[in-house]
Amino acid sequence: MITAERKPLEELIEFIRPYKRILLLGCNECVTVCAAGGRKEVGLLASGLQMALLKSGSNIEIRQHTLERQCDPEYVEELVPMLDGAEAIMSMACGCGVQQLAGRFRDKPVFPAVNTKFMGASERQGVWAERCQGCGNCLLGVTGGICPIARCAKQLMNGPCGGSTGGHCEISDDVDCVWQLIWDRLKALGQTERYLDIMPAKDWRPAGGSGPRKIIREDLAE
Amino acid sequence: MKTESRLEKILAAGHLAVTSECGPPRGALPDKVREKAKYLKGVVDAINVTDNQTAMVRMSSLAASTIIKQEGLNPLFQVTSRDRNRLAIQADIIGAYALGIDTMLCLSGDHTKFGDHPMAMNVHDIDSIQMIQMVRDMRDKGIFQGGAELKGAPKMFIGAAANPFADPFELRVMRLAKKIAAGADFIQTQCIFNVEKFERWMDGVRAKGLHKKCYILAGVTPCKSLGAARYMAKKVPGMDVPQAIVDRMASVPKEKQAEEGVAICVETIERLKQVEGVAGFHIMAIEWEEIVKEICEKAGLLPRPQV
Numbered sequence: 001m002i003t004a005e006r007k008p009l010e011e012l013i014e015f016i017r018p019y020k021r022i023l024l025l026g027c028n029e030c031v032t033v034c035a036a037g038g039r040k041e042v043g044l045l046a047s048g049l050q051m052a053l054l055k056s057g058s059n060i061e062i063r064q065h066t067l068e069r070q071c072d073p074e075y076v077e078e079l080v081p082m083l084d085g086a087e088a089i090m091s092m093a094c095g096c097g098v099q100q101l102a103g104r105f106r107d108k109p110v111f112p113a114v115n116t117k118f119m120g121a122s123e124r125q126g127v128w129a130e131r132c133q134g135c136g137n138c139l140l141g142v143t144g145g146i147c148p149i150a151r152c153a154k155q156l157m158n159g160p161c162g163g164s165t166g167g168h169c170e171i172s173d174d175v176d177c178v179w180q181l182i183w184d185r186l187k188a189l190g191q192t193e194r195y196l197d198i199m200p201a202k203d204w205r206p207a208g209g210s211g212p213r214k215i216i217r218e219d220l221a222e
Numbered sequence: 223m224k225t226e227s228r229l230e231k232i233l234a235a236g237h238l239a240v241t242s243e244c245g246p247p248r249g250a251l252p253d254k255v256r257e258k259a260k261y262l263k264g265v266v267d268a269i270n271v272t273d274n275q276t277a278m279v280r281m282s283s284l285a286a287s288t289i290i291k292q293e294g295l296n297p298l299f300q301v302t303s304r305d306r307n308r309l310a311i312q313a314d315i316i317g318a319y320a321l322g323i324d325t326m327l328c329l330s331g332d333h334t335k336f337g338d339h340p341m342a343m344n345v346h347d348i349d350s351i352q353m354i355q356m357v358r359d360m361r362d363k364g365i366f367q368g369g370a371e372l373k374g375a376p377k378m379f380i381g382a383a384a385n386p387f388a389d390p391f392e393l394r395v396m397r398l399a400k401k402i403a404a405g406a407d408f409i410q411t412q413c414i415f416n417v418e419k420f421e422r423w424m425d426g427v428r429a430k431g432l433h434k435k436c437y438i439l440a441g442v443t444p445c446k447s448l449g450a451a452r453y454m455a456k457k458v459p460g461m462d463v464p465q466a467i468v469d470r471m472a473s474v475p476k477e478k479q480a481e482e483g484v485a486i487c488v489e490t491i492e493r494l495k496q497v498e499g500v501a502g503f504h505i506m507a508i509e510w511e512e513i514v515k516e517i518c519e520k521a522g523l524l525p526r527p528q529v
Contacts (some may be wrong), residue, residue, distance in 0.1 A: 154304070154330050154344060158351040159397045161330050162385030162412055163459035171335045173436035183390050195396055200405055201308065201352040201367060 001030035001121075003128045004037060004114040006045070013052055015111040016060065016090060023079070023086040024049075025091035026066035034128055036114050037092025039066040045092065045113060055139070070097025076104050083108065106182070110202045119150075135212065136206025142194065144185035149202075151178035157199040224407065226378035227266040227325040228296045231529040233408065233437045238495070240523050241298060241410065241439060242514045243270035246286035248279065255281070255289045261511040265518050267526060268298040268325055270410070274305060277337025284314050288321050290473075294426070298381065299323045300332025306402070308367050309345035314358060319376030322434030327381040327410065328353040332437055351404045354382055358405030380405055384438075385412035386423035387462035395426035402436045409436055409505040413443040413454070416462040417493050424467065424497050433499030440494045441504045445483035448472050484517055491521040 031039025070093035160179030163170025287297035455463035
């Protein structure tokens with residue numbers, strides 16, 4: 001999923017200070033799963049903002065809503081009747097959702113309420129970690145199902161650097177050395193000889209090196 | 223011979239090679255480079271010139287290598303993949319060779335986290351092994367990494383680093399094999415304090431015949447003080463400084479510690495000379511270049527052979 005973390009309240013207050021009526025919009029997809037911008041977080045943030053603004057003597061009307069998917073134009077269309085009177089929108093979706101709104105409602109300011117972080121997975125309750133960088137040409141089939149692009153601090157494709165210690169990355173004891181993980185996995189699979197294959201210099205074009213990426217499925221596109 | 227590199231000539235002639243290093247200054251101070259290089263004149267066969275070592279901005283490795291070359295010494299041009307993409311690296315290699323630099327070391331580089339610009343983007347377009355491949359193809363096939371033909375191929379003697387002390391240990395011989403397969407002509411190892419562990423690594427290296435496929439220069443570092451020994455033992459990722467070394471440094475009064483550090487370094491070199499497959503030494507006297515001559519003298523590595 002795409003993970004996100006809520007921005008500090010102070011930053012959000014500055015966004016909305018000029019307005020009297022805003023729409024605060026959650027998303028029921030990834031940001032709900034990582035507890036950053038779902039229905040529950042929309043409610044909490046709305047009261048947080050209102051209280052903070054009341055303290056400084058201003059009053060704001062915050063309408064709350066959560067869309068099934070903010071990155072999907074079909075759902076975004078639902079907002080049309082709700083936007084009457086709203087001077088601005090604050091989105092709790094990832095950057096994709098924010099941009100979808102900005103593209104659809106050209107006369108309304110749209111503000112992000114979260115910082116979109118990375119594509120990750122849940123390690124345990126309340127902990128998410130980066131797993132994929134969307135490089136566009138998946139290597140997992142030759143690296144034991146563990147990604148050195150997303151999980152090595154130096155994106156090394158041919159083995160661990162000289163800083164791997166006791167299974168940890170040199171940048172922090174909290175970060176696993178991904179090449180230790182890959183090596184352990186290759187051992188478990190009986191594929192250690194695979195390590196000797198040199199992975200050639202990567203073509204970064206599918207990773208975004210050739211500009212913004214797009215997928216066009218002729219069979220589906222209208 | 224693949225190149226005109228003096229280091230290659232020394233090694234090919236079967237002499238124990240000696241290299242040392244010089245960290246460029248953090249400012250436009252060319253005399254500082256000359257001063258450091260002066261201590262190494264006639265003492266070593268090539269001088270490693272670090273590339274923004276520990277991710278701190280310094281005079282470029284290319285510029286400092288050129289100054290050293292102008293002084294009549296042999297720079298060993300270090301290049302990391304941290305700060306530059308493949309276009310910039312290839313451009314620098316061609317530029318270096320055009321300026322008479324014929325020996326280089328391919329590295330991934332310390333992470334920016336450790337330096338003075340932790341907010342900077344790490345490039346890592348290619349890794350050190352891919353860099354070795356790229357330089358070899360530039361030299362032997364006369365092509366750029368992108369495949370186009372290159373006129374005036376840079377005849378670089380290609381070095382790589384190896385750290386026998388990092389984990390997983392059992393992978394470290396294979397990692398060396400991979401660097402050699404990519405095209406490494408010589409290897410400089412991480413500083414060796416744990417000689418026993420290095421010997422175990424070399425057993426694995428010899429078992430695969432890798433010492434016959436490339437020259438292995440054993441890295442050593444003199445501890446200048448007890449503090450330096452403790453720092454390397456605790457703070458430097460991938461360094462293995464046994465407690466016995468720290469204790470030995472602690473056993474002498476402060477004013478004798480530098481002397482003790484040199485004695486340990488010389489003893490280490492003597493012990494490493496007995497290890498089959500060690501083709502020379504890389505003496506890393508960090509910010510202590512003036513001591514290298516004394517170490518070489520005491521270790522019987524002077525005078526340097528003429529080739």
